[in-house]
Amino acid sequence: MNKSRVTVVDIARAAGVSKSTVSLVLQSSPLVNETTRAKVNATIRELGYVYNRGAANLRQSASSRIIGIIVNDLTNSFFAELAVGMDMVMQSAGYVQFLSNSAESVDRQREVIASMREHGIAGLIISPARGTEASDLKPLAASGIPVVAVVRNVVGAKVSTLFSDNYAGAKDAVRHLIDLGHSRIAFLGGIANTTVFTERVQGWRDALAEAGLDAPDNCVVGSTASRAGGVAAIERALSLPEPPTAALCFNDAAAFGVCDGLRTAGKEPGRDFGVVGFDDVIEAETAVPALTTVSVDPQGMGRRAAQMLLKQVNAGRVEPEAIVSSVRLVVRQSCGAGLKDRTRRISA
Amino acid sequence: MNKSRVTVVDIARAAGVSKSTVSLVLQSSPLVNETTRAKVNATIRELGYVYNRGAANLRQSASSRIIGIIVNDLTNSFFAELAVGMDMVMQSAGYVQFLSNSAESVDRQREVIASMREHGIAGLIISPARGTEASDLKPLAASGIPVVAVVRNVVGAKVSTLFSDNYAGAKDAVRHLIDLGHSRIAFLGGIANTTVFTERVQGWRDALAEAGLDAPDNCVVGSTASRAGGVAAIERALSLPEPPTAALCFNDAAAFGVCDGLRTAGKEPGRDFGVVGFDDVIEAETAVPALTTVSVDPQGMGRRAAQMLLKQVNAGRVEPEAIVSSVRLVVRQSCGAGLKDRTRRISA
């Protein structure tokens, strides 16, 4: 119906006050008389006025109440949960987010960053695509826009970071498998040459070393960090001359794949082979067998990242801080623990 | 460093032209001389100018190149995929999207819509939270902002829609189970009283009726549309006096839960019980057993919805159109088909 939008001036005219007064009402300033406020508010409702934030943000002082979120793979439930956590915080803080999926493409990521910048984001949270360079984030930092990198590292970038404690988590998980009596423990799935992978493998290696056990290189089987990758990895692992009896998997998706692969090979995960995942995605709890995994609480991490960014946006100054989010092992069934009632056949 | 942003005027001064010329260069107008264009572009790069879309959108003619996407549950991979499909199209069309998760809360959804409106979205794609009313979308339509509702219906809302053919998909799936020799087929999972649920149950019912089979009410076991819901539903179904031998599940998540529940009950999905899902999420293919499911291609649907919206945004006029996206049954292993040729060594 109305092609031309209703503005403060329209409200002012209709309510018989000046546009300045309307503006004051909009920001619920204590300066305006209650009677006037009521009258203006009534008119606003009556005319169906919609506040135009774009116009308001034009004045240079204002910061925009829009933040950007870029995630490398939204189809992965870990990152979806992460995004949902951020969304929650942003929403209750009265912010809206541009949320985009880079799909691991640095080019798309660059485009999205540029676009978000043109739209005036007040800050950015990014789970960087593989291959992201410091120069991709440089211009943001240079113009004083706070950036928080989550999950993955960007070498050389002077931005705030929030990572999970991959090393400690992996170490705990492997220690637990050792306590259960395993001595040949593999590391399955995940793409080598990523920081996260390296950190987790290092935890795996150190836990084995501290227990005086071997950590042969052929027991680290990389692949994609997905269900399909897990299937491929366990296949390779089972064909080794001395196959492992348990594995720490790169993430939960891979762990589910490992379980699938075990079943295809006639082995029951938990009973015949200990499987531990990483991340604790929602399905880990309800899967059969329930997945023992290192809980990273992606939603919580998302919330924390969002809070971190908002703090910086509000403070105005950008002082990069680095937070390592602690993780904890959640023991369920896939590792074989608590199987005392069932026949245990782990000791070969 | 630079606290004050670089504007067209700064560029103009530095390049020795007028701001109007700079503006023309920005829109790559053919009016400007090549030499001038090169000079201006150089200055733009040199000063690190960032285009301010907010300012440009102020002129009443312009439409904003921002669109809103609201999804009811981003942690569900179906909707995550849907969002990713939309993201792809929007990105290549040069749009950015506000992407928010309503988490099935109409209140949050209302807030988000209001906020997006204030930020000047050119259009909205929404997968509505349960309980969304036409009045929630009314103001958008009234101000000429095109809206596309996907997946779920909003009764009485005069907006464009894109749904999958739930009825035909369910019917095909049940027919397939009947062809495999099943006669007691349940419908498991999903929340009753939703359009999607009703349509799928109707397909189930009609397929049974056409085959002259019974469709008893106690064979429809509602629950949440999640993995946990599937577990609960199959438990209930198996405790019926005459338990079913196969089931069409509300969606893939529920189907996975049903598989889990079957295993806990000592039955192997596919071999001992036919399971068919709905949606065809990514994991359906790699799960063990691979899930037979009605393929909805969420990413494709997302892309289609985005194209639909963009068409309307560009056209300027809003003429609601309704599209029903066809689906197809993807036969894999969980239904028990093709078990004759393949010697299954699952039997322990």
Next chain:
DNA sequence: TGACAAATTTGGAACGATCCAATTATTTGA
């Protein structure tokens, strides 16, 4: 009642880009 303080209200100039109408520079043709 008048002087002064406090409470409200209000023009008008920003903010950064666009776009129209008008101006200036360059070609073209006879």
Next chain:
DNA sequence: TCAAATAATTGGATCGTTCCAAATTTGTCA
């Protein structure tokens, strides 16, 4: 060489809000 046509450039008003300084109204107290 000059008018007419074409190409290129430009000032200024405008979009919808905020914010300052100034103006107006209301209230208080001697």
